[in-house]
Amino acid sequence: MIIGIPKEIKKNEYRVACNPDGVKEITSKGHTVLVERGAGIGSGYSDEDYINSGAILKDTPREVYEEAELIYKVKEIFPQEFQYLREDHIVFTYIHSNAYAEQTDALLEKKVTGIAYEDVDDKDGEFPLLKPMSIIAGKGGFLAALHFMQRVHGGNGILLSRIDGVRTPEITIIGAGNSGVAAAELAAALGNKVTILDINIDKLEKARKELPSNVELLISNRANLETCLKRTDVLINCILWPKWRKDHLVDRDMLKMMKPGAMIVDVACDDEGAIQTTHSTSHDDPVYEVDGVTHYCVDNIPSAFSQTATTTLCNVTVPYVLKIAEKGVKQALIDDKYLRRGLTTYKGLLTLEETGRKQNRPWVTPEKALGME
Ligand SMILES: NC(=O)c1ccc[n+]([C@@H]2O[C@H](COP(=O)([O-])OP(=O)(O)OC[C@H]3O[C@@H](n4cnc5c(N)ncnc54)[C@H](O)[C@@H]3O)[C@@H](O)[C@H]2O)c1
Incomplete structure (x- = not known):
């Protein structure tokens, strides 16, 4: 799979989705990682660090979005990024669809598969990516x-x-x-x-x-x-x-x-x-x-400790990225009910009840959207 890591554009956001060690982990499994030039600077990682980990640098966000299948991020997608979204994109990031209705519209209209870090849970009912x-x-x-x-x-x-x-x-x-x-x-x-x-x-x-x-x-x-x-x-x-x-x-x-x-x-x-x-x-x-x-x-206190925050976030998200890259997103979601809880949008359907209720939109369960029931 081709995984794209754009530079975060939110004000005062210095984190990046993945550090060079994480990139190495992904590329060593045969996947391609595209990193926007300068994406790691805020966390203390140079472009060269990423090249040495097997990443390919891209000069613009447009190139990252155009060539990648999985968009691997930290913060939500901003309006200036909506233009890049496509139907076969998987967006894996903190989405907070509840708070950002405009972003929810874009993910639905473009039929993006959106998986929100904040809703992925575990066997103890905790939120390992939060x-x-x-x-x-x-x-x-x-x-x-x-x-x-x-x-x-x-x-x-x-x-x-x-x-x-x-x-x-x-x-x-x-x-x-x-x-x-x-x-x-x-x-x-x-x-x-x-x-x-x-x-x-x-x-x-x-x-x-x-x-x-x-x-x-x-x-x-x-x-x-x-x-x-x-x-x-x-x-x-x-x-x-x-x-x-x-x-x-x-x-x-x-x-x-x-x-x-x-x-x-x-x-x-x-x-x-x-x-x-x-x-x-x-x-x-x-x-x-x-x-x-x-x-x-x-x-956003963690942004002040961007290198530590990037590393600790990457440590917990890389296993999911690998799962999605190895199985394909649909199978990964079917096989892992905890990852499935994070599914927010799929093929134009809203799959997060909380956002459906808050924004008064129709929603279906992730299981229904995936054809499991
Ligand atoms: N400012 C930031 O940058 C930042 C970053 C990450 C998380 N957060 C926020 O921090 C908050 C806490 O996150 P967390 O992971 O520690 O939550 P958590 O769910 O692990 O812990 C919350 C605790 O509060 C207790 N609690 C609930 N109501 C209470 C009450 N009335 N009196 C006393 N205790 C009560 C719960 O029993 C629980 O133990 C969240 O709102 C989260 O969004 C902020």
Whole structure:
């Protein structure tokens, strides 16, 4: 199969779908990989690195799309890329068809096979192609707190680490999932007093096995949350708030409970979600203040750690690319029910129920679209 890797065009997106090691893995199995010139620069990989891994460089996105069968990307397809899409294309990337209706239209009109990273799941019901990004976002979220607490970066000058003779800083994390546990791991490693709150006792028990003993694990209820808010230096929110909820876990009034100069890092960064005062920010302008509390709500934290993020994403996506390349996309989808869950569009049919309901469009199950039922 011919696999094409275009350069990402989203602002502040420095990742690329595959690193040179991943390309080598694919080309060593006899497939062709086309890489747009400069696609790896943002992640620290030169064109030469890709050539040495067996890739063929292309000067323009048009050439990559024209010659490739599988378009291997990180972010969604942008309007300026719609012109390149064709019926026999397979697009494998974070699609988020729910959020980008115009892109959904293009994938349907051009009859592209779209497989979304974010919807591929596994036998435990987890999302293996999202997990590595959540882990980086959790760690990056804590590192942002370490940075923005510094006086020279506008903070109150607290070093988020245990120092003899000084009160140990306190970090509260809401959500003991992938990002929450990752943030806790770093925060605890520097000797901070870390508390994680979760509504799911199983998640707390799992976190207990993964984290050192200086991490306190509490059930998430109002009393525990308020106790933590009063004493914490940094609150890290790692839960996605259901879209239908109109209330908030931390509303604006509750910011008054927090210490002056405390900080909120909202990894989930839902606008007015779990944290009422959250609005998503970018790496260009990452922080703002509400009632004396600094907020950091960057919605693509992994891009700041582009080389690590590219590598970890490529590690989990390459096996699927190989499966699709070796079996053909239809057979790969039929054989692997977890990959099939990621099928978003197929031969002009929408196959993602959530997007069908949200955008009021007709949809069919992936099984029906593939002729399995
Ligand atoms: N900012 C970024 O760049 C970035 C990058 C990757 C992921 N994310 C986002 O980070 C968020 C978290 O991702 P994840 O993979 O860690 O999620 P996850 O599903 O692994 O973990 C969420 C945890 O929150 C817990 N939870 C749910 N409701 C709760 C409540 N009311 N109180 C306390 N705990 C509660 C769940 O039990 C679960 O353990 C997602 O919204 C994801 O989209 C952001």
